[in-house]
Amino acid sequence: MKRELKIFDKPQNVKRFLVFFYISLVVLLIIDFFIHKHADFPWEGATNFFAVYGFGSCVALIFIAKLLRIFVKRDENYYD
C-alpha cells in the first residue's frame, strides 16, 4: 500500500484549518466596507448583506430539510 495522507488525522490541523476559515470570514466582513457597489436592489448594496443572506439561507435550508425528512423519508426498500 502506498503512503497515506493523514493531514486531518491530527486535531491541531483541523483546528488550524478552522482558525484560517474563521479569519477569512472576518476579513470578508471587513473588506465589504471598502467595496464600491452599484446594486439593482437597495438591500443588495447594504454592507455584508450577502454574508447574512448566505448564512441565513443555509440555516433555513437545513431546518426545512429536517422538516421535509419527516414527511418524505422511507425505508430503502420502500419501492421493492
Added chain:
Amino acid sequence: MTNLIPPSAIFIVGALFVPFIKGRLKSVFMLLLPVAAFITLVKMPEGKYWIVHFLDYDLIFGRVDRLSMVFGYIFTIISFIGILFALKVKDDLQHISALLYAGGAVGVSFAGDFFSLYIFWELLAVASTFLILARRTKAAQNAAFRYILVHIFGGLCLLAGIIIYIQNTGTIEFAYIGLGGLASWLIFIGIALNGVIPPLHPWLQDAYPEATVTGAVFLSALTTKSAVYLMARTFPGTELLIYMGVLMTAMPIFYAVLENDIRRVLGYSLINQVGFMMCGIGIGTQLSINGTVSHAFCHILYKALLFMSTGSVLYMTGKIRCTDIGGLYKTMPLTCLFCMVGAASISAFPLFSGFVSKSMIVSAASHGNMVAVWLVLQFASAGVFHHAGIKVPFFTFFGHDSGIRTKEPPLNMLLAMGIAAFLCVAIAIFPRPLYDILPYPVHYVPYTGAHVVGQLQLLMFGALAFCLLILSGYYPPEMRAINLDTDWFYRKGGRLFYYIMDKALNGINRASERVFVGGLAGYLGRVSRDCPTRAALLAMVPAWVISGITGEKLVLKKAGVRAALRTGTSPIGITAAIATIFLVVVFLLM
C-alpha cells in the same frame, strides 16, 4: 461544405465500427471520433447544410448558427472526455451506446427540421437507456425500464405536438415557437420532460445514480442540456419557465441535503443547475440567454467532473453512499482534488467556471427587477454550495473515516478528470473565448469587487452554517433511506393501477366465465341437446295418448324416444316428423 458528413454522423457511423476494432487501435479510433467531429464543427460557417429531400419535405441536418455551435462544441468536448474516462471499459455495449448517444445530442443541436430532430431525440432516449442497463444489476434494470417508459411518454408528447404543428403550419422547419395552442404545449411538455422541469423531473435522480460509472458521465452532460438547447431555441422569453426554473433551483437542494447516495445528490444538484438555465431562458434577454448558454457549457464540464470523481470512488471501492464511505482523501488525493475543483465550479466560487456563467443569469433577474426570483436564485446559489460544494467532497473524501484504503483510479480516468478540471479553471480565469462564442455580444464583466466579495460572502457564510451545524450535531445525519418525490405517483400509482386493473378486468373475466361459459352456454347446450327430444315428444305424446297408450307403456315409449335421439338411432318416421316440425318452426319464425 456539403462534401463533409454531419458531425452527428461521425459519432453514429463510428459507433458501428467499434465492435470490429480491437486493442489499442480501438482506443485511438474512439478518441479520434470526437476530434474529427470537432474539426468539422470548427470548419462550419453559419448557414444550412446537409439538406435531404424526403417525402415532400426538406430535412436539414445542419442548421448552423451561434446557438447550435456552442452546444455542438461542448457536446464534442465532453464526448472526448467521457470516452477517455471510459477507455478501459471492456464492454462494447457501453462504448456503442455512448457514441450513439453523443451523436444524438450533436444531431439535436444542428437539426433544422422537426423530423430529423425527432429521430435524434429518440436516439438520445434509447442509447442512454443502455448506459443504465449496462450496469447489469436488478436495480439498474428496473430504473432503466422506468427511464425509457418516461422518455417514451415525453417523446410521444413531442411527436404529437410536432404532427399538429406541421398540420397547422405546413412546414417541418422550426425556430421560435412560443407557448399558445395545443401543438406548442405538447412540444413544450416533450422538451420539459428531458429538461427535468417539475413535476416531470424524478426520472433523473431515479436513473442516473443507477447508471454505469462511465455512462453517468455522458448522461449528466447530454440529455438535459439538449433540452436546454431546444428550449432556448423554441421557447425563449416564456414566463412560465422563469417560475419553473426558480422552483427547480430551490426544491432539489432540500432533497440533496437528506440524500445518502452521493451520485443521487449530484442528480439533485443537476436539476438545480438546469433550473438556473431554464430561468435564464424564461427571462429571455440577451444577457440571460448568454448566461444560460455559457452556464450549460460550464455545467457540462464541472458536472461531468463531479460524476467522474465520484464514479472513480464507486469504481475503486464499489461503494458510493455517505454511510459507507469517507476519509478517502488519504488514498485518493488527486481524485479528491478534482472533485473539489468540480465542487468549487458548481458553487460558482471566483476563479472557478460557474462564477463567470451563472452570475449572468442572476444579474439578468436583477436587471429585470424580479425581486422574488433574484432572492430564490441567491438562496439556491448558497444551497448548491452547501450540498454539492461541501457535502459531496466532505462526506466522500473527509467526514468519518470509513477505514477503506484504496488507490487512485487508472491513468485514463485521472487524465479525463484532469482535462475537465483544467477547463473549469481556465474558463474562469480566461472567460473571453467562451464569451466570444455565445449567441449575443457579451458586455458582462464578472470580476468586479462587489461581485467577488458578495459571492464569497454568500458561499463562505453558507459554509460557516454547515460547519456550525455539523459541529453542533444538528446537521441531518447520514441515513440509509430514500426520500419520496413525484415519481411516487407512477411507481406506487402504477402498482395501484395494476392492482385495480387486475381486480376489475380479472373480476369481469371471472364473472363472464361464470355467467356465459358456465351458465348461459351450458344452458343453451342443454336446451339445444334436449330440443329434438322435447319437440319429438311434444308431437308424439298426444298421438300416443289418443291411440290409447298411457301409464307404464307411455313412460317406456318416452324413454325409448329419448334414447333413440341421444344415440341418433331414431326410426325414419320420427326423424322425418322432427324435420317437419323444425321446418314448420323455421317457416313460422321467418
